Amino acid sequence: MHPVHPNVKQLLCSMLFGLMLLYTQVCSAQDPVKPKQDSVTAQQDTTKQKFDERILDNLRRMSERKTIMGKLLDAILEFDRKEQEVYGLDVELIQREYEKHNYKIVxxxxxxxxxxxxxxxxxxxRVPRNFFEKxxxxxxxxxxxxxxxxxLLFRRNEPLEPLALIESERLLRQTDYLLDARIVVNEITTTDDSVDVYVVTKDVFSMGGSGSFTPSSGRGRISLRELNFLGRGHQVRGTYRFNMNRPRPWEASGAYSIPNISRTYIGADLVYTDENYYKEKSAYLHRDFFATNTKYAGAVGYADIEEQILLPFAPGDxxxxxxxxxxxRKDVWLGRAFKFKTYHLGYEPRGRLIVGLRMIDTDYSKIPTDNFQSNVLMLGSIGYSVRKYYKDRYLFGFGRTEDIPAGTLVSFTSGYEKGNVTERRYFAASTSYARYRTQTGYFYGSATWGSFIRDDRWEQGVLELESLYFTGLKEWGNWKLRHYIQGRATFGINRNPEELLAINNESGLRGFRSDLLRGSRRVTFNYEANLYTPFSLLGFRLAAVxxxxxxxLSTGNKSSPFKNTPYRGYGIGFRFRNEYLSFSTIQLLLSYYPKLPPNENFDSFRILESSRPYYDFTDFRFTRPGVANFR
Structure with missing residues (x-):
């Protein structure tokens, strides 16, 4: 239903909104309101109105006219949008919201x-009112x-386990095909031993797509997706690129996913990718620690991958x-969570002790350097996790209920790699912590270290530090403001020459792109301010960004990145978000880069389009044992 590229759609929305504002001002000047008895008072009240209120009032009067423009405005604009009071949304910890109903029969x-x-x-x-909604x-x-x-984590005619209600509501909200979910206990019909539960969900429009075309080169892209195939939650995605320059004129990729197979919470993923620099055929079955009280998790999968990796570059390249x-690669792992005893009947402790085992069998048939060897890697890990969740709004969405993870996670990993040439051991440790307060905001911090050891020499190691902070929500009427600050540092420890870090896009500077600029140590800082406005067009809410x-970035394994002049990026723009559509977010940003990479054709000013926020939460669920990422 949406084959138009997000960039084109966003420009059309912006131009239409601008034309309406201009037309409003012209109409206000040419068709003044006739004075009435209280004209002096009316004029005083008009001058006291806020700027956005005056614009909306003018547009409202235009929509009441029996003209083509009036009918169009009445169809696409919603003038009576009000902030909805959300049940149970008070930024209080979701911990004992329904404790009094534990172990009652549903x-x-x-x-x-x-x-x-x-x-x-x-x-x-509320029901559909206009043609577009219907x-x-x-x-x-x-x-x-x-x-x-x-x-749902509970069933009819069965006892209601602790945390089952609130965890089920969170799991429903985290699905891609639902906008929001509420689970409510009917307190009127509740008895001492039984409850009636009411579940209500609201869909997103799951069909979507995007496309782009460059007339000068004939190059283009078509992407289609369905996030809720036949209403069953299956996801289908596909992308095709054509008229590319090198080394082949086309690329294609597709994926099919089943999030939950028949109440088992086992998901299945099938992926096929045939691109110029990356090819993949893979199949996986997986079950995560999706809820706090999940006991078992694991996965089994197979992947066949062919890729071209960037090699170290010379100064004149x-x-x-x-x-x-x-x-x-063949991959299998299994995890088990143990909860601690409690003598508080009906109370479920959130702390879990978790152990996991994993085996990865990698067989190389083609390698670019001698630093790759076929191997079998055995890993074991033990960790302690405390997971908590808060509910709030205006974080990454435009008013939808969002779950904010908080808690503590500590884990230790040890392993042994048996290769066809050499053998080595592996050790890693990681910790993370987050807390959220209404006034002070959200703070997250994590540290991860891991390295192989061969003949008493540390190699292919990494130290990664990360922090994220966003302020509490500042409100002025219908206008809302929030600030985001993120800091990240990645230090390679005796990495191989072909293992390099970049600062492109999510790795450092949004919108930045360079194939030659690489290093082994990286430090980045990101700041963003979001101003949420009360404007709405065709269901798209508007925010200024x-x-x-x-x-x-440094190139040596021991050199400090702060010895080099940093690369910077600055930008301003708009974010459109429609909570009812699958692609949801559209961003259009004008960015400026004072320092450009050498030996590359790169513009100082660029217009960026994106379909997702730059920041995201990190959950405190225990994941499969693995080697610390260097990317």
Missing amino acids: RRLDIVTLDAFGYSINDST AGNAIHIKTSRGLVRNQ SIARFGDLKYN MFADVAW
């Missing part, structure tokens, strides 16, 4: 699923109640050099 379970457009999860009186719902297949039931790497990024 006598009745009612599930209601709402279409994507026109309905409200908090206001049952037409969107007509071609949308609503989520089946059976799919929602499969996500103007073209990136790549080497061929081809291998297949300003950012500043700084990145240091």
Whole structure:
């Protein structure tokens, strides 16, 4: 339904909004309101109105006219949008919200699923009103109640375990095909030994796509996706690129995913990618520690991968050099969580002791250097996790309920790699911590270290530090402001020459791109300010964005990155978000880079488009044992 590229769609929305503002001012000047008895008072009240209120009032009056422009404005603009009061949303810790109902029998379970457009999860009186909402719902297949039931951690006619209600609500909100979810206990019909539970969910419009085309070169891209195939939660994605210059004129990729197979919480992923520099065929079955009280997790999978990796460059290189790497990998792991005893009946402690074992069998058939060897890597880890969640809004969404992870995670990993040439051991440790307060905001910090040891020599090691802070929400009427600050540092320890770090996009500077600029030690700082506005167009909410990024990079294993002049990026722009659509976020930013990479054709000013926020939360769930990432 949405084959238009996000950049084009965003420009059309911006131009339409600008034309309406201009037309509003012209109409206000040419068609003044006739004075009435209280004209003096009316003029005084108008001057006291805020700027956005005056614009909305002018647009509202235009929409009431029986003209083409009036009918168009009435169809695409929503003038009576109000901040909805969300049940149970007070930024309090979701810990004992339903503790009094623990171990009661679920006598009745009612599930209601709402279409994507026109309905409200908090206001049952809201229904689709205009053509766009009704037409969107007509071609949308609503989520089946059976799919929602499969996500719940409790069943009808069974005892209600501690945390089952709040964890189920969080799991529903984290799915890609639901905008929001509420689980409510009917306190009126509740008895001493049984409860009636009401579950209501609201869909996103799961079909989506994007595309781009450059007339001068004939190059283009088409992407399609369905996040809720036939209302069953299956996801289908596909991308095709054509008329590319080198080394082949086309690329294609596709994926099929099943998040939850028949109440087992086992997911399946099939991936096929055929690109110029990367090819993959893989299949995985996996089950994560999806909830706090999950006991078992694990995965089994196979991948066949062929890629071209960037090789070390010489000072005079103007073209990136790549080497061929081809291998297949068999991967299996199993984890078990143990909870601590408690003598508080009905209270579920959130701390878990978790152990995991993993085996990775990698067989290389083509290598670019002698630093790659076929091997079998055995890993074992033990960790302690405390997971908590808060509920709030206006973090990465435009008013939807969001779950904020907080807690503590500490883990230790040890392993042994048996290669066809050499053998070596592996050790790693990591810790992370986060807390959230309404006034002071959110703080997250983590540290990870890992390294192989061969003949008493540390090699292919990494030390990674990360922090994220965002302020509390500042509000001025319908305007809201939040600041984000992120710091990251990655230090390589005796890395191989072809293992290099970049500062492109998510790795350092958003919108920055260089194939030649690489190093072994990197430090980055990112700042962003989001100003949420009360404006809405075709369901798209508008926010103003300003950012500043700084990145240091060094090329030697022992040299400090701060000895070099940092690369910087500054930008300003807009973010459009439609909570009812699968692609959700569209960003258009104008960025400036004072320092450019050498030997590359790179513009100081660039226009960036993106479909997702730059920041994200890190959950405190225990994951599979692995080697610390160097990327």
